[in-house]
Amino acid sequence: MVMWVFGYGSLIWKAGFNFDERVVGFIKDYRRVFYQGSTDHRGTPEFPGRTVTLEPAEGEVCWGAAYKISKKEDQEIALEHLEVREKQYDKKAYLDFFTEPTATTPALSGVMVYIASPDKKLNVNYLGPASIEDIAKMQRQTCIGSCKRSEADHFREGAHCFMRPGTNGNDDFYRPSPNRAIVHV
Template sequence: MVMWVFGYGSLIWKAGFNYDERLVGFIKGYRRVFYQGSTDHRGTIDYPGRTVTLIPADGEVCWGAAYKISKKEDKETAFTEPNASTPAISGVMVYIASPDKKLNKNYLGPASLEDIANQIVNAEGPSGPNRDYLFQLEKALVQSGCKDKHVIDLANEVRRILLERENTGS
């Protein structure tokens, strides 16, 4: 039996589990957003970091990596070519954070680019600074040949804030 897991955040550069095959690709109809709070890895309960989840978005795609492991689940499909009408693999399991605060107490939801960037600059948890998560995601996407405007814009805003702080000494 085979199961594919699609990673669109830290799984792109750090799977953290054994897998048989890795395939760079995308899922259709979703957009990656920094709406999920992290109180255990990239932030704390008092100051959560922000990590990615997906929201439905007609006509958009979210690039990431699919990992082949043992077990079958019929979920989403993943593609590798932008104009493909047939998925490269089917039965892909994808984690999407629930926006329901009763089910997901760490869901932070939408905010302005500046607010998200400031939160990422200031958050740090047991796995390190939240900005490292963002920069590693940006690097992994670039290395895979994937462009994500939200990630690029956010990383540039975080760099701008860090440079401003460095120049003002605060």
């Protein structure tokens, strides 16, 4: 059986596992927010970095990329990789994935996505809302773990991915959005 994984943050530009196909598209009724804290690869327990998660938002869409993984061995390796990489996310959901803005029928169903819930009992690293200025300031100041890059670089890389045409040569990623903002980090 084929496995599909939806990436809406750094998975868009750095999957870290073998895949057969990458499809650009979106999920419905969610929005991407920088509400999740990371104390391992984006920060430390004293200075958690911020990473994106999803929150329910009726009528909104979250663009990203779905990765098709066909071979059983590749699926096992991808899951092992993702369980470490996404370990601070406390939920997995299986959602419909769309590729056309006007579509009423999903292109794919049962696409796996990692989500960090706001439930502090289940997710001790949830940071919650903050102003874009506070998030940017925190990203500049955060100590960083295993990535060996500044939080500002990570934040900027994500912002470029969400705000300009092309992601690793894929010019079809960009979709206009009235909610885009330019952030100087």
